[in-house]
Amino acid sequence: MKRLQTYDAPGITVTFDPNVCRHSAVCLRTLPAVFDVGRRRWVAPEAAAVSEVAAAIDACPSGALRYVLKD
Numbered sequence: 001m002k003r004l005q006t007y008d009a010p011g012i013t014v015t016f017d018p019n020v021c022r023h024s025a026v027c028l029r030t031l032p033a034v035f036d037v038g039r040r041r042w043v044a045p046e047a048a049a050v051s052e053v054a055a056a057i058d059a060c061p062s063g064a065l066r067y068v069l070k071d
């Protein structure tokens, strides 16, 4: 069981559960500035508007990506 990953940024905290991901790459295609597996920290929520990050995560078909909005 791989552990849950947490990516914190102003306005939003993103979590990723690698055990659930179906590797559909929807996230990578939707918002490549934020989701980039070429980086060690592959989720960079601060690289786009909070609303864009939330919309991309809402499109994740597996539920591997989730978020909590701050305030």
Ligand code: SF4
Pocket (backbone or CB within 6 Å): 020, 021, 022, 023, 024, 025, 026, 027, 028, 059, 060, 061, 062, 063, 064, 065
């Ligand atoms: S959109 Fe969701 S299921 Fe698809 S690669 Fe990204 S995290 Fe995995």
